[in-house]
Amino acid sequence: MSAAVGTRERGELLKNGAIQLMLAINAIIMIYPLFVMVMSSFKTNAEIFSSPFALPAHFSLANAERVWSETNFVRYLANSLGITLAAVALILLFSTMAAYAIARYQFRLSALVLMFFLSGMTVPLKLAIIPLFIQLDSLGLVDSYAGLVLVYVAMGIPSAVFIMTGFLRTLPRELEESARMDGASEFRIMRSIMLPLARPALVIVAIQNAVPIWNDFFFPLVLITSDKFKTLPQGLTVFVGEFTTDWGVLFTGLTLAALPITLLYIVLSKQFISGITQGAVK
Amino acid sequence: MSAVTISGVDKAYGKARVIHGVSVEIAAGEFVILVGPSGCGKSTLLRMIAGLEDISAGEIALDGKVINDIAPKSRDIAMVFQNYALYPHMTVRENMAFALTLKKTDKGDIDAKIMRAATILGLQDLLERYPRQLSGGQRQRVAMGRAIVRDPKVFLFDEPLSNLDAKLRVQMRSEIKALHQRLGTTIVYVTHDQVEAMTMADKIVVMNCGVVEQVGAPLDLYDRPANLFVAQFIGSPSMNILQGSTTAEGFTASDGTVFPLPLFEKTETALAWGIRPEHLRLADSGVPAVVEVVEPTGAETLIVAKAGNNTLSALLRERIRVAPGQHVFLAPDLTQLHLFNIDGRRIPSTV
Numbered sequence: 327m328s329a330a331v332g333t334r335e336r337g338e339l340l341k342n343g344a345i346q347l348m349l350a351i352n353a354i355i356m357i358y359p360l361f362v363m364v365m366s367s368f369k370t371n372a373e374i375f376s377s378p379f380a381l382p383a384h385f386s387l388a389n390a391e392r393v394w395s396e397t398n399f400v401r402y403l404a405n406s407l408g409i410t411l412a413a414v415a416l417i418l419l420f421s422t423m424a425a426y427a428i429a430r431y432q433f434r435l436s437a438l439v440l441m442f443f444l445s446g447m448t449v450p451l452k453l454a455i456i457p458l459f460i461q462l463d464s465l466g467l468v469d470s471y472a473g474l475v476l477v478y479v480a481m482g483i484p485s486a487v488f489i490m491t492g493f494l495r496t497l498p499r500e501l502e503e504s505a506r507m508d509g510a511s512e513f514r515i516m517r518s519i520m521l522p523l524a525r526p527a528l529v530i531v532a533i534q535n536a537v538p539i540w541n542d543f544f545f546p547l548v549l550i551t552s553d554k555f556k557t558l559p560q561g562l563t564v565f566v567g568e569f570t571t572d573w574g575v576l577f578t579g580l581t582l583a584a585l586p587i588t589l590l591y592i593v594l595s596k597q598f599i600s601g602i603t604q605g606a607v608k
Numbered sequence: 609m610s611a612v613t614i615s616g617v618d619k620a621y622g623k624a625r626v627i628h629g630v631s632v633e634i635a636a637g638e639f640v641i642l643v644g645p646s647g648c649g650k651s652t653l654l655r656m657i658a659g660l661e662d663i664s665a666g667e668i669a670l671d672g673k674v675i676n677d678i679a680p681k682s683r684d685i686a687m688v689f690q691n692y693a694l695y696p697h698m699t700v701r702e703n704m705a706f707a708l709t710l711k712k713t714d715k716g717d718i719d720a721k722i723m724r725a726a727t728i729l730g731l732q733d734l735l736e737r738y739p740r741q742l743s744g745g746q747r748q749r750v751a752m753g754r755a756i757v758r759d760p761k762v763f764l765f766d767e768p769l770s771n772l773d774a775k776l777r778v779q780m781r782s783e784i785k786a787l788h789q790r791l792g793t794t795i796v797y798v799t800h801d802q803v804e805a806m807t808m809a810d811k812i813v814v815m816n817c818g819v820v821e822q823v824g825a826p827l828d829l830y831d832r833p834a835n836l837f838v839a840q841f842i843g844s845p846s847m848n849i850l851q852g853s854t855t856a857e858g859f860t861a862s863d864g865t866v867f868p869l870p871l872f873e874k875t876e877t878a879l880a881w882g883i884r885p886e887h888l889r890l891a892d893s894g895v896p897a898v899v900e901v902v903e904p905t906g907a908e909t910l911i912v913a914k915a916g917n918n919t920l921s922a923l924l925r926e927r928i929r930v931a932p933g934q935h936v937f938l939a940p941d942l943t944q945l946h947l948f949n950i951d952g953r954r955i956p957s958t959v
Contacts, residue, residue, distance in 0.1 A: 507686065509711060522697045
C-alpha cells in the first residue's frame with residue numbers, strides 16, 4: 327500500500343514539476359524581450375549590433391539624456407497620461423451606467439440594448455479609419471485631445487458594457503432590495519452598494535482598456551499632427567529615421583513608456599486576478 | 609387599532625395569479641406568522657407589504673393609511689432577508705448605520721441606537737468586523753440589528769432561520785421571540801416550518817395556493833383546524849386522516865375498516881376522519897392493527913401501525929414494549945376526533 331502511495335506521490339510530483347516547468351518557460355518567453363529592451367536602453371547603437379544579447383558594457387544614462395533633451399518627453403508623457411486617464415474614466419463612467427441599467431432593471435428592450443453594445447465589439451474600428459477621419463474632421467476634432475479620447479471611448483465601451491453587465495448580474499437582488507428598504511435612492515444603491523462590490527470588474531475594465539490605449543500608436547499617428555498633442559509611442563518615432571534608427575535611445579524611451587503601466591499592473595494585479603477568477607472558484 | 613390591514617389583495621404575474629383576494633388584520637404589537645408550503649404566496653405577500661412587489665388588486669394599509677403606492681423607503685418598515693443581505697463591503701457598524709445615515713440622523717444618535725441594538729443582540733464586540741468574518745448566527749443577528757436601529761413600525765422576516773443549522777435555529781427562535789417581547793413591535797414573519805410558526809406566533813396565517821386557509825392563535829389552529837389542509841399542515845407528526853364515510857357502525861374507511869365515532873347528532877355526513885397521533889392509545893380493545901415501525905425518542909414513542917389498508921401513527925408518552933409485526937388494538941380518544949365534510953371543511957363538534 328505504501329508503494330502505491332509512493333507512486334501516486336511521485337506522479338503528483340512529476341505533474342506539478344511539468345506544470346512548473348511550462349510556467350517557467352512561458353515566463354522566460356514573456357520576460358526576455360522586456361529584459362533585452364531594458365538592457366539595450368543602456369547601450370549605444372553600435373553595441374546593440376555588436377553584442378545584442380550581452381549585458382551593457384557600462385550602464386550609461388546617455389540615452390536617457392538624449393530622450394530628455396531631443397524630444398518633448400515630459401509633454402508626451404503628460405499627453406499619454408491625460409488621454410489614457412480621460413478615456414478610461416469616461417469608459418468606466420458610461421459603460422457602468424449602461425451596464426447597471428441593463429443588468430439590474432427589467433425593461434422591454436434590455437436584451438436588444440445589450441446586443442447593440444455587443445455589436446460594437448464585432449466592428450474593427452481600424453477598418454473604419456477613413457470614414458472616422460472624415461467624420462472627426464467635419465466635427466473639427468482632428469488633431470485634438472477630444473478627438474482621440476472619443477475614439478478610444480467608443481472603442482472601449484462595448485467590451486466594458488459586456489464585462490460589467492455580466493458582473494453586475496451576479497450581485498444578489500436582496501442587497502438592492504435591502505438598501506431600497508433602508509431608504510436608499512436608486513443612485514445611492516448603485517454608488518454605495520453595487521459599485522463597491524463591482525470593484526474587481528471595474529479594475530478589469532480599467533486595465534483592459536488602459537494598456538492598449540497607452541500603447542496605441544495607430545490612432546495618434548492618423549489623428550494627431552501637432553507635436554504638442556503627441557503621445558509617447560508616437561513621439562518616440564523621432565528616433566526612427568528613414569535611413570538610420572537610433573535603437574538605443576528608442577529602447578530607452580520605450581522602457582520609460584512601459585514603466586507606468588507596468589507599475590499600475592503590479593499595484594492592481596491582486597484585484598485583477600480576483601476579478602478574473604470570480605465565479606470560477608465560487 | 610390594527611397595524612397592518614390587508615384587504616382583498618391579489619397578485620398576478622401577467623396571467624398567472626399567485627395570490628387570490630387575501631385579507632388579514634394584524635394588530636399593533638402582534639407577532640404574526642405566515643406559514644404554508646413552498647409557492648403558496650406567503651413570501652410574495654410579505655414582499656407586497658414591504659413594497660418590493662406591486663399590488664395587483666386590493667389594499668394594504670399601515671396604521672390606517674393605504675400604502676399601495678408608497679415607495680418602500682417611505683413605509684417605515686424594516687425587513688430581514690432569508691440570506692441576510694448584509695452589505696459585504698461594510699462593517700457591522702456601517703451596516704447598521706446605513707439606513708440612519710441616509711435619513712441624516714445625528715451622529716451621536718446613530719451611535720446610541722447602534723449601541724442599544726448591539727447590546728440587545730450581543731454584538732458589542734463584533735461592530736468592527738465584516739460580514740464575511742461572522743458565523744451564520746451572528747450574521748442573522750446583524751441583519752436583525754439593522755432592522756432594530758431603524759425603530760420601524762413593522763418588522764418583516766422572510767424565512768430568517770432557514771440557513772441556520774437545527775440547533776442554532778431553535779436558539780434563534782427563542783431569541784426572536786424574546787426580542788419581540790422586549791421591543792413590542794409588530795412582526796410579520798414568513799416560514800414554511802409549522803414548528804416555528806407554532807412556537808413563536810401570536811397569530812398564524814395558514815396559506816395555500818394563494819389563499820388564506822385559516823387565521824388564528826397557534827393552539828386554536830391545532831385544536832380546531834378549519835379544514836383538511838390546516839389539519840394536516842399544523843402539527844408534527846401530522847394528523848392521521850382517513851377517507852371514507854359515516855355508516856351505521858361508525859366511520860367506514862375506503863377499505864371497509866370501521867373506526868369508532870362519538871355519539872352526536874349527525875348533521876352532516878363526514879367524508880374524512882382525523883385524529884392526532886397523541887390521541888391514539890394502545891388498548892385491550894378497539895381497532896385491530898399491526899405495528900409496522902417503532903420509533904422511540906426517549907420522551908415519547910411513535911408507532912406506525914396498519915389497520916386494514918390504513919396507516920396510522922400513534923404517539924405514546926408511556927413506554928410500552930411493542931415490536932414490529934405485533935397485533936395491537938388502537939383506541940382513539942373520541943373527544944379529540946376531527947371530522948371533515950365533502951368540501952374538506954371541519955364539521956363543528958357537538959360533543
